Amino acid sequence: MAANKEFQKKLRKAERLAYFAGFLFVIAGIGGLFLLYDPDFSIFQKKQNTLLSNNIEIDEDRIENGIHVRTGLIDAKGLMTVVTNCTNCHSAKLVTQNRMSAERWNATIKWMQETQNLWELGSNQKVIVEYLVANYPQKEKGRREHLMNINWYELEN
Template sequence: MNQQEKYFEAVAQIRKLMLRLIVVFLIMIAVIVHSLLAPDVFVLGNSPHEEPYAWVEEAMDDRIENGIHVRTGFVSDTGLMTVVANCTNCHSAKLVTQNRMSKERWRATIRWMQETQNLWDLGDKEAIILEYLASNYAPIQKGRRQNLEKIEWYVLE
């Protein structure tokens, strides 16, 4: 290879390198422009059109629909918000609403949580809560099998 051939070789190499750089540069420009136009694309788990702090509004949403407090599923009645404020902190409201008890048993459940689960003293709120629970989550008598009556027992031999 003479001097001149070496020179052209070098020029060709440089041109190739430049072309590659330009391609990389164009890709970078495209990525930057894209991220400016759609800033959320690169944020994982964050959908682009979600309102910021939507979860705050959701947490404070106290809509009542068909007599049901939508956020918790509690029946809407006197004392609802006292119950929501004191009975949904540690467990789901479902744990409460899936139970049906007499006032005495609700009181006993609250005592049990106070003695073993760090439930706080409910003070004068307790009467409101018990009244709410006993009137909206009382045992359903009809759901149980009726007592057997007029049965003719026979003696096993």
């Protein structure tokens, strides 16, 4: 019985040793793979790949302060319909710069369909035009506006 106990003990010891050896083997293996694929261990270095990291967003359509970050469009009813249909060919900046009535937006859409390869919008057209008129309303500017947004500075003469 004692010999059996002694044998069991040795067996457990051998088992532990085998596990340890196995563990070392795995570690060495991973190390080896790093030496093959990433000899500089660059994945553990903090400052690298900044160009990539800046551009990685899982949520392309996140909203911050009421603005759709990727396009700069105001978050309101119809936003994603506008994003999907109006920012493929040109920047949303071309949309947000402009201020038009429903009639002129519809005429612009017709022009884009006739000459610029814009597809048929179907029921989305109404959604888009309503979004634009509501969120980018026309402003009465008269024949000449006041000078605005003046940044005053001391001029040394």
